[in-house]
Amino acid sequence: MAVELEWLVDQPAQYNPVMVVALEGMFDAAEAATTAVRMMKESAPTVDPLARIDPEAFFNFQDHRPEVSLDSSGNRVITWPITRVDAVDRAGAKHPLVVVDGVEPDLRWRTFAGYLVEVATRCQAGLVVTLGAMVGLAPHTRPLGVVGSSTNAELAQMFGLGRPTYEGPTGLVGALHDALDQARIPVISLRVSVPHYVPGPPNPEATRSLLKRFELITGIITDHETLDEPAAEWRERVDTAVAGDDDIRNYVAQLEQQVDEAEDLLPTGDDLAAQFEAFLRDPWK
Known part of the structure; x- marks a missing residue:
């Protein structure tokens, strides 16, 4: 019986949902991934809490300190880095959505990953997508x-x-993918590349890219278009900063050439939608 994993409902009502996971930490540059999943929750008409993972056994609180604040009545409230699991009702979605967001833990990664596998299993997730x-x-x-x-x-x-080709030190997401593979639960990783010369948050362009690709694969509407204007404003601010440094401006031009010469062979949205529906009807056949 899970001790740290607390279920807030007797039985999740979702059937064959898509479960999306994003955690603050090494795999969340510019907070692009966690911002993406939180946007999906904030713009949804209904969000129902399903479960949460208590942080006590997973964190060194000297590195991830809880925050204290005052509520509307002036009472002190401490906010701990709890991992939350929510059922999110996205308007027009063909499949339910389960969102997991929190902070990458410091300790007991195998146990923590096992809890997320338990969440996917109990929710009967047809697919898990990690955003990074x-x-x-x-x-x-x-x-x-x-x-x-x-x-x-x-x-x-x-x-x-x-197919993954990386070899070297990994994070909780790597441990989670391994645990999901062993449990034969289908899992996809989507990760956006953030310019290393502007790594700080917020980065609406990176968040928009993640949401757009997630929507392309799953067909779940993410409202990524609402970030069009913030992304354009972010790019203008970086343009202004880069314009004053000849070395950086020349370096960006080299990066542009590399990107422009690379081929983009993404399938069309219609092709992906048809394949996704077929996959969820018969996952891991």
């Missing part, structure tokens, strides 16, 4: 690219994704 953001060689003047991957060859081919 990493600093990289991306120019701010171009749409920020999203790399999608899956360890399952059939799933990768179906959605036009790559």
Whole structure:
């Protein structure tokens, strides 16, 4: 019986949902991923809490300190880095959506990943999607690219994704993907590249790119268009900062050339929608 994983409902009402996961930490540059999932919750007409993971056994609170604030009555309130699981009702969505967001834990990664596998299993998730953001060689003047991957060859081919090739130190997301693979729960990673010369939050362009790719694959409306204006304003601010430094301006031009020469072979939205519906009817056949 899970001790730290607390269910707030007797039985989740969702059937065959898409479960999306984003955690603050190394895999969340510019807070682009957690901002994306929180936007999906904030703009939804209905959000129902399903479960939460108590932080006590997973965090070094000297590194992830809780925050104290005053409520409307002047009472002190301490906010802990709790991981939340919510059922999100997106208008017009063909499939239910379960959102997991919180902070990457410091300790007991295998146990924590096991709890998220338990959440996916109990919710009967047809697909898990992890959202992430990493600093990289991306120019701010171009749409920020999203790399999608899956360890399952059939799933990768179906959605036009790559196969993971990274070797080296990993984070909680890497442990989670391994645990989901072992549990035979389909999982996809979507990660956006954030310009390393402007790594700080907010980055509406990076968040928009993640939401747009997530919507393309799942068909779940994310309202990514609401970030068009903030993304344009962000790009203008960076343009102004870059214009005053010849070295950085020349470096950005080199990055632009690399991106422009790369091929973008993403499947069309209609193709992905048809394949996604077929996959959720018969996952891991």
